[in-house]
Amino acid sequence: MGGSRGYSANPSDYKLLEEIGYGASATVYRAIYLPFNDVVAIKCLDLDRCNSNLDDIRREAQTMSLIDHPNVIRAYCSFVVDRNLWVVMPFMSEGSCLHLMKIAYPDGLEEPAIGSILKEALKALDYLHRQGHIHRDVKAGNILLDNNGTVKLADFGVSACMFDAGDRQRSRNTFVGTPCWMAPEVLQPGSGYNSKADIWSFGITALELAHGHAPFSKYPPMKVLLMTIQNAPPGLDYDRDKKFSKSFKEMVAMCLVKDQTKRPTAEKLLKHSFFKHAKPPELSLKKLFSDLPPLWNRVKALQLKDAAQLALKKMPSAEQEALSQSEYQRGVSAWNFDLDDLKAQASLVCDDDDIHECKDDDESMKSSLGHKATAYCDPSLGKLSLNREVSQAECRGPGSIELLQIDCLNGKGKNLECAIVEAGCQEILGLKKNGSIIDVMGSTSEKDVVLTRANTVKPRETQTGPLTPGVVLSRSSSDWVHNSERFENESLLANERVRQVRKAPSFSGPLMLPNRASGNSLSAPIKPSGGFRDSLDEKSKANLVQIKGRFSVTSENLDLVKDIPLGTVSRRSLQTSPIRKSASVGDWILESKKVPINHAPKDLTNGSVSASIFTTHLQNLFQQTSLQQGLIVNLLNSLQSAEVVDASQNGKLPLLPRSESNGNVELETAASERERLLLGKISELQSRMMNLRDELNAEKLRYEELQQELRLMAGAEENGDDAA
Numbered sequence: 001m002g003g004s005r006g007y008s009a010n011p012s013d014y015k016l017l018e019e020i021g022y023g024a025s026a027t028v029y030r031a032i033y034l035p036f037n038d039v040v041a042i043k044c045l046d047l048d049r050c051n052s053n054l055d056d057i058r059r060e061a062q063t064m065s066l067i068d069h070p071n072v073i074r075a076y077c078s079f080v081v082d083r084n085l086w087v088v089m090p091f092m093s094e095g096s097c098l099h100l101m102k103i104a105y106p107d108g109l110e111e112p113a114i115g116s117i118l119k120e121a122l123k124a125l126d127y128l129h130r131q132g133h134i135h136r137d138v139k140a141g142n143i144l145l146d147n148n149g150t151v152k153l154a155d156f157g158v159s160a161c162m163f164d165a166g167d168r169q170r171s172r173n174t175f176v177g178t179p180c181w182m183a184p185e186v187l188q189p190g191s192g193y194n195s196k197a198d199i200w201s202f203g204i205t206a207l208e209l210a211h212g213h214a215p216f217s218k219y220p221p222m223k224v225l226l227m228t229i230q231n232a233p234p235g236l237d238y239d240r241d242k243k244f245s246k247s248f249k250e251m252v253a254m255c256l257v258k259d260q261t262k263r264p265t266a267e268k269l270l271k272h273s274f275f276k277h278a279k280p281p282e283l284s285l286k287k288l289f290s291d292l293p294p295l296w297n298r299v300k301a302l303q304l305k306d307a308a309q310l311a312l313k314k315m316p317s318a319e320q321e322a323l324s325q326s327e328y329q330r331g332v333s334a335w336n337f338d339l340d341d342l343k344a345q346a347s348l349v350c351d352d353d354d355i356h357e358c359k360d361d362d363e364s365m366k367s368s369l370g371h372k373a374t375a376y377c378d379p380s381l382g383k384l385s386l387n388r389e390v391s392q393a394e395c396r397g398p399g400s401i402e403l404l405q406i407d408c409l410n411g412k413g414k415n416l417e418c419a420i421v422e423a424g425c426q427e428i429l430g431l432k433k434n435g436s437i438i439d440v441m442g443s444t445s446e447k448d449v450v451l452t453r454a455n456t457v458k459p460r461e462t463q464t465g466p467l468t469p470g471v472v473l474s475r476s477s478s479d480w481v482h483n484s485e486r487f488e489n490e491s492l493l494a495n496e497r498v499r500q501v502r503k504a505p506s507f508s509g510p511l512m513l514p515n516r517a518s519g520n521s522l523s524a525p526i527k528p529s530g531g532f533r534d535s536l537d538e539k540s541k542a543n544l545v546q547i548k549g550r551f552s553v554t555s556e557n558l559d560l561v562k563d564i565p566l567g568t569v570s571r572r573s574l575q576t577s578p579i580r581k582s583a584s585v586g587d588w589i590l591e592s593k594k595v596p597i598n599h600a601p602k603d604l605t606n607g608s609v610s611a612s613i614f615t616t617h618l619q620n621l622f623q624q625t626s627l628q629q630g631l632i633v634n635l636l637n638s639l640q641s642a643e644v645v646d647a648s649q650n651g652k653l654p655l656l657p658r659s660e661s662n663g664n665v666e667l668e669t670a671a672s673e674r675e676r677l678l679l680g681k682i683s684e685l686q687s688r689m690m691n692l693r694d695e696l697n698a699e700k701l702r703y704e705e706l707q708q709e710l711r712l713m714a715g716a717e718e719n720g721d722d723a724a
């Protein structure tokens, strides 16, 4: 292979210089072809990282060398060096449009520049399509610029062959590509696609150049897949994109039609008024790079930033994901998809902010990918990918990455990422304080910088891996513990649980929860009955009749506590009362056994018992009776108001209507109903009070009788002594 135009296939004829680009499986170097002293670019493809066999690679490289169009990068020659394929190409001194935007135009380019770039790229596509080729990877990262304004479409053939041997859709339902740029028909297996897929990607590239990033670029790939299939096509917004012309918007809309048959061909699109009025690139593009440092320095700065972003992800498990995400964010086209896997993952993705959207996504997936609902709930899928966003800065695409860069270049960076970038950027870019980059970037407001930093230091968590109870609990249980500390009330706890379930990602399938290790264990499952029930001892549980609000009623104390709101009982009374506060959950438990109300001393009449024992016992009894009396009085004092509040909250008593507009009749009805219920309660309480009074009087009588007996016994003893 090779040898065209006199370039040899001898590696020693080339001197590799700086790295000027990197992709999924290739690194691109600036190089000198020594015999001619000519600057070239050499793409070094790591054959070990490619899936295709050498024959496929050779064939594609040959195809590439046959291409002859001013807007398509052609290979001068290609040859194998160790385990690498070297492809020698013309050197494009300003690199790709993506790198250009990343380094200097985070919010996109101006329309005249976009028009020029797109027109040249479209000419390339027109040529390729006429030749029967589909590019399949049209994006800003593959549009190369030279300092004289030349625009060339790159990455044709070789990378496609590297990964899919000429057929992007493989038997395993996997395909490669950069999802944000992919046409819906490419993402949907079996539907087939043709050169119109390039027109869709071309439309996405137009948006990328206009905004600095592709639509949906902040989302993980599986979500992009869903959104591309289900959402309305992206486009230039008539309000947000006011600065762009109507013809530009129209041209984009023509490309981004979901029905591929309705998209124009490249030839037809070239006739659109937007391109008719496009300026020659040498006029509109040169000024874009006038103040920028050399390409290799820009690339190095971007690499440092990427490396720093990866360094931020310290957890080993996150590294792989971060790397993948970084590649994805960079728009690397060799992101490998397994459609089955993606469908499974996509069904589990649920963004906090996008619960609704996610729901729609699922619906769409069901219809567009032919999945049944049960497929999404199948725990056997085994894989879980919670909505993964490595960091806000990363996810917001090149624009936000650039802001971070600005922060660092200005020497304001304080976090790890900035520290690393800061250490290298100034030197790499050869910048002085009044250097061109700083001037260009200095226009960015302080606010943006602060925002970017804040976003970066607060990465959003994502977990990828098998759906195991541990994964679920590690997140939810800590939240639970935190929240249960705040809410003692069982009903509040239940509400909180509902909220947590809503907040948590929607996991489908049964979960085997581990047994509680200890009461304080963070991983302890929350029982449906809540904390209060757990606080009761075994005996209480056995007697448990009802848990009502904050109170338990057991069969032992049923009569005593029936319907009495104890929360209003004074503390002083409670210290010696049968009501105590549960230490664990702060609820009140009534222990009727402590003070047996109707307990009559059985041995009082037994003459063998000494009078002093009787006296102590009777004094205790009297004390308890007095306390009970005090308790009853306290209860009665507080009962009425407490009952009103409690009953109102429980819906037993109708609250008086507050709105005056309800009219007098309604007001009166409610008032009389309320009055009736209150009166009922009062009479019920009165009868209960009378019963208690009777009991108290009986106790008093009994007490007096006992005292009488005591006196008699004492007198008898005295008489006996005298007689003796």
Ligand SMILES: Nc1ncnc2c1ncn2[C@@H]1O[C@H](COP(=O)(O)OP(=O)(O)OP(=O)(O)O)[C@@H](O)[C@H]1O
Pocket: 020, 021, 022, 023, 024, 025, 026, 027, 028, 041, 043, 073, 089, 090, 091, 092, 093, 095, 096, 099, 137, 141, 142, 144, 154, 155, 159, 331, 332, 333, 334
């Ligand atoms: N001829 C060239 N002149 C200057 N820079 C180049 C040239 N070819 C490639 N590059 C730079 O190298 C980067 C990677 O090159 P390329 O896209 O061919 O690699 P890749 O592995 O195929 O990447 P991708 O993942 O996008 O397919 C480009 O985005 C561009 O910035």
